[in-house]
Amino acid sequence: MKKLKVAIIGFGTVGQGVAEIILNKAEDLEKSDGVAFEVTAVSDMQKGSLLDATGVDLAAALNAVKEGGTLESCGGAMPGRTAIETIAECDADIVLEATYTDIKTGEPATSHVKAAIDRGMHVATTNKGPVVLFARELIDRAAAKKVRFLFEGTVMSGTPTLSFAMRNLAGCEIRGIQGILNGTTNYMLTEMENGKPYDEALAQAQELGYAEAVPDADVEGFDAVGKVVILSNLLLGAKIAPGDVDREGITKITPGQIADAAAAGKRYKLIGSAKRAAGGAIEASVRPVALPLSDPLAGVGGATNALTFDTDLLGPVTVVGAGAGRTETGFSLYADMIEIARGA
Amino acid sequence: MKKLKVAIIGFGTVGQGVAEIILNKAEDLEKSDGVAFEVTAVSDMQKGSLLDATGVDLAAALNAVKEGGTLESCGGAMPGRTAIETIAECDADIVLEATYTDIKTGEPATSHVKAAIDRGMHVATTNKGPVVLFARELIDRAAAKKVRFLFEGTVMSGTPTLSFAMRNLAGCEIRGIQGILNGTTNYMLTEMENGKPYDEALAQAQELGYAEAVPDADVEGFDAVGKVVILSNLLLGAKIAPGDVDREGITKITPGQIADAAAAGKRYKLIGSAKRAAGGAIEASVRPVALPLSDPLAGVGGATNALTFDTDLLGPVTVVGAGAGRTETGFSLYADMIEIARGA
Known part of the structure; x- marks a missing residue:
C-alpha cells in the first residue's frame, strides 16, 4: 500500500471538511486505490499547530476545534508554530492550502504554496487568492x-x-465558457423571481449563511x-487580471426588470463569461443576463452553480452542481489528492 | 514523441468521425501530449480493409468512402480481409471498435473486442452491444x-x-443516476410540448435523421x-441485464397529458434511472416522468442529453451535452485514446 503524508494548512470550514472526508473514506480508498493518506501536520493561525510524523489523531483534532476550541490540548501540539514553519518541518507529500482568501495580495496563501512547492511537495488549494493572481507562475514552479x-x-x-x-x-x-459561478447571487435572484425585493432576498441569504454581513464580494460580482479570471487563464x-x-x-x-424578463420567457442570471474574440483577445465579463428559458443555465435555481464549456468537437457541455459547502469544498481537495496519488 | 498505432474496425459514421478528428488534431496532440496516433489498419464489412504498417493514408480513405464508395482503390487495400483477420495482422496498440450495434448478441463487436484484448491491444468502443451484455467480463479480461x-x-x-x-x-x-439518455425521444417530447401530435413529432425526427424508419429502439425505450444497464453495472x-x-x-x-403537466408547472421527459434500494438491490427503470421545472433535467430540450449522479459528498451533479452525432461520437473514441495514451 502506498502511503502519502498530508499537511493541512488552515483548519477552518474547508480544512475540517477535508479532514472528515480523509477519516471517513480511508477504508474505501485503500480498497479502490491501495492508497492511504496520513495527516502528519495541521496548522491554523487561530487554532494552533500539530506535528506528528507518525500521523496526528485527526478525530481528536476535529473534536477539539468543534466548538471554537484550539488544537493546544491535542497530541503533537506545537505552540506558536507558524504555517511556514510547519511546512518546513512536516516532510509531507501533499500540502493542502485552505487558509482565508485575500484576492488583492494572495497572501498568506501564496507564500504557503511557494514554500511547499520549493520543498518538492504537491499542493492542492481552495484558495482563490494565489490562483487568481499567480496561477501560471505557480503551475510552472x-x-x-x-x-x-x-x-x-x-x-x-x-x-x-x-x-x-x-x-x-x-x-x-475550449472556445469560451459561461456560467453561474456564484451561489449567493443565484439564490437571491431565484428568491427575487419568487417575488421578494432585493433587500429581503439579501437578508435571507445572510440569515442562511450564504452572504456575508458586507455582501459586496458576492452581490457586486467580485x-x-x-x-x-481563473477559467480564462487556465x-x-x-493572461488577465x-x-x-x-x-x-x-x-x-x-x-x-425581473417581471419583464419573465413575461418575455426569460430569467435573470449573474453570468460570468469569457471567450476569445476575433484577433485572439479575451472578452471577459460578469453581468446580469436575461437568459431564454431554453438555455441550460436558465433552469439552475437556488445556490446551485453551473458552467458551460463551448467546444469545437462537442458543442456546448455543461456541468451543474454545488458551488459551496463544507463537505463539497472539502471534497475538492480530496479529489485533487486522489488525482495526485493516481499520477504520483 | 510517443507513437501509438491504431486500427479502426467499422468505417461508418463513427469510424469516419474519429478518423477526421485524428487527422485534424494531430498537430495539437503532438504539442500538448507528445503523442502521435498512426492509423495502420481500417476494416469495414461493406467498404473493405486497409493494412499498412507505416500508416494508411487516412485523408484518401475518408475521401474514397465519402459518396458511399469503398476502400478498394486505396493504398494498402486488402480485398476480402475480415475484421478479425485485420486485428490479427495489424499489430496495433489501440483498436477502435465502431461496427454496428446488436444489443441481443453483442456480435460481431464482442468477438472483435476479445480478439484485440487477447493480443494485448487496448480497446475503445462506442458499441453498446458488448458493453451492455459483457462489460464486467471484458474489463476483467x-x-x-x-x-x-x-x-x-x-x-x-x-x-x-x-x-x-x-x-x-x-x-x-455514487448512490444513483437519472438522466435523459435518448436524444430522439427528448426531441420528440420537446416538439410535442410545442403542440405537435406524436405522429408528426416522429415524422419530423425521422426526417432529421434522429429516428429510424422502425423507431422502436428509441420510442419504446430500448x-x-x-x-x-451500462451505468448500473459500471x-x-x-449485475443487471x-x-x-x-x-x-x-x-x-x-x-x-403534456398539457396537463405544463399547467401543473411540469414537463414530461423520458427518464432512465437506477439506484440502490434498501437491501442493496438495484431499482432500474426507463419511463416518462413529469418533472417539476426546477429539476435540472426539465430544462434540457431538443436532442440534448443529460445525466445526474447522486453522490454522498457533492449531492447531485449533472452533466448536460450532446447525445449523438458524427463528430461528437467520434470524439468519445478520441478521448478514450488520449486517456489510454496518458496512462500507457
Missing part, C-alpha cells in the same frame, strides 16, 4: 519541481470543472470575477 | 492483459459521463435501457 499544483475547489467547490476541462475535454478546443490561454473583466453586480436589478 | 477497455461513447456520445464518474467523482459514492456495482429494467416508452403519451 510546480512543474519545475515535478510536483502538481491543483485547485479544483476554486471554481464551483468540489463539483468537477477544472479537471473536467483539462482531462475529460482534452482533445477539444467573487465571480475571480472565477472568470483554459483559454489568457480581475481588472480586465467587465463587471456589473446584481444590486441594480429591479423587481420590474 | 483487459485487466488480465494489462490493457484498457474503454467505452465512453456508449452513453451520451462524447459528452464525458463514464470517465466523469470513474475519475472526477472518485472518492464519492436504447435508454441499454444505457441504464457505477453502482450491479436489459430485462431487469422496468421499461415504458413514450408512445402512449397524449397531448392532453
Whole structure:
C-alpha cells in the first residue's frame, strides 16, 4: 500500500471538511486505490499547530476545534508554530492550502504554496487568492519541481470543472465558457423571481449563511470575477487580471426588470463569461443576463452553480452542481489528492 | 514523441468521425501530449480493409468512402480481409471498435473486442452491444492483459459521463443516476410540448435523421435501457441485464397529458434511472416522468442529453451535452485514446 503524508494548512470550514472526508473514506480508498493518506501536520493561525510524523489523531483534532476550541490540548501540539514553519518541518507529500482568501495580495496563501512547492511537495488549494493572481507562475514552479499544483475547489467547490476541462475535454478546443459561478447571487435572484425585493432576498441569504454581513464580494460580482479570471487563464490561454473583466453586480436589478424578463420567457442570471474574440483577445465579463428559458443555465435555481464549456468537437457541455459547502469544498481537495496519488 | 498505432474496425459514421478528428488534431496532440496516433489498419464489412504498417493514408480513405464508395482503390487495400483477420495482422496498440450495434448478441463487436484484448491491444468502443451484455467480463479480461477497455461513447456520445464518474467523482459514492439518455425521444417530447401530435413529432425526427424508419429502439425505450444497464453495472456495482429494467416508452403519451403537466408547472421527459434500494438491490427503470421545472433535467430540450449522479459528498451533479452525432461520437473514441495514451 502506498502511503502519502498530508499537511493541512488552515483548519477552518474547508480544512475540517477535508479532514472528515480523509477519516471517513480511508477504508474505501485503500480498497479502490491501495492508497492511504496520513495527516502528519495541521496548522491554523487561530487554532494552533500539530506535528506528528507518525500521523496526528485527526478525530481528536476535529473534536477539539468543534466548538471554537484550539488544537493546544491535542497530541503533537506545537505552540506558536507558524504555517511556514510547519511546512518546513512536516516532510509531507501533499500540502493542502485552505487558509482565508485575500484576492488583492494572495497572501498568506501564496507564500504557503511557494514554500511547499520549493520543498518538492504537491499542493492542492481552495484558495482563490494565489490562483487568481499567480496561477501560471505557480503551475510552472510546480512543474519545475515535478510536483502538481491543483485547485479544483476554486471554481464551483468540489463539483468537477477544472479537471473536467483539462482531462475529460482534452482533445477539444475550449472556445469560451459561461456560467453561474456564484451561489449567493443565484439564490437571491431565484428568491427575487419568487417575488421578494432585493433587500429581503439579501437578508435571507445572510440569515442562511450564504452572504456575508458586507455582501459586496458576492452581490457586486467580485467573487465571480475571480472565477472568470481563473477559467480564462487556465483554459483559454489568457493572461488577465480581475481588472480586465467587465463587471456589473446584481444590486441594480429591479423587481420590474425581473417581471419583464419573465413575461418575455426569460430569467435573470449573474453570468460570468469569457471567450476569445476575433484577433485572439479575451472578452471577459460578469453581468446580469436575461437568459431564454431554453438555455441550460436558465433552469439552475437556488445556490446551485453551473458552467458551460463551448467546444469545437462537442458543442456546448455543461456541468451543474454545488458551488459551496463544507463537505463539497472539502471534497475538492480530496479529489485533487486522489488525482495526485493516481499520477504520483 | 510517443507513437501509438491504431486500427479502426467499422468505417461508418463513427469510424469516419474519429478518423477526421485524428487527422485534424494531430498537430495539437503532438504539442500538448507528445503523442502521435498512426492509423495502420481500417476494416469495414461493406467498404473493405486497409493494412499498412507505416500508416494508411487516412485523408484518401475518408475521401474514397465519402459518396458511399469503398476502400478498394486505396493504398494498402486488402480485398476480402475480415475484421478479425485485420486485428490479427495489424499489430496495433489501440483498436477502435465502431461496427454496428446488436444489443441481443453483442456480435460481431464482442468477438472483435476479445480478439484485440487477447493480443494485448487496448480497446475503445462506442458499441453498446458488448458493453451492455459483457462489460464486467471484458474489463476483467483487459485487466488480465494489462490493457484498457474503454467505452465512453456508449452513453451520451462524447459528452464525458463514464470517465466523469470513474475519475472526477472518485472518492464519492455514487448512490444513483437519472438522466435523459435518448436524444430522439427528448426531441420528440420537446416538439410535442410545442403542440405537435406524436405522429408528426416522429415524422419530423425521422426526417432529421434522429429516428429510424422502425423507431422502436428509441420510442419504446430500448436504447435508454441499454444505457441504464451500462451505468448500473459500471457505477453502482450491479449485475443487471436489459430485462431487469422496468421499461415504458413514450408512445402512449397524449397531448392532453403534456398539457396537463405544463399547467401543473411540469414537463414530461423520458427518464432512465437506477439506484440502490434498501437491501442493496438495484431499482432500474426507463419511463416518462413529469418533472417539476426546477429539476435540472426539465430544462434540457431538443436532442440534448443529460445525466445526474447522486453522490454522498457533492449531492447531485449533472452533466448536460450532446447525445449523438458524427463528430461528437467520434470524439468519445478520441478521448478514450488520449486517456489510454496518458496512462500507457
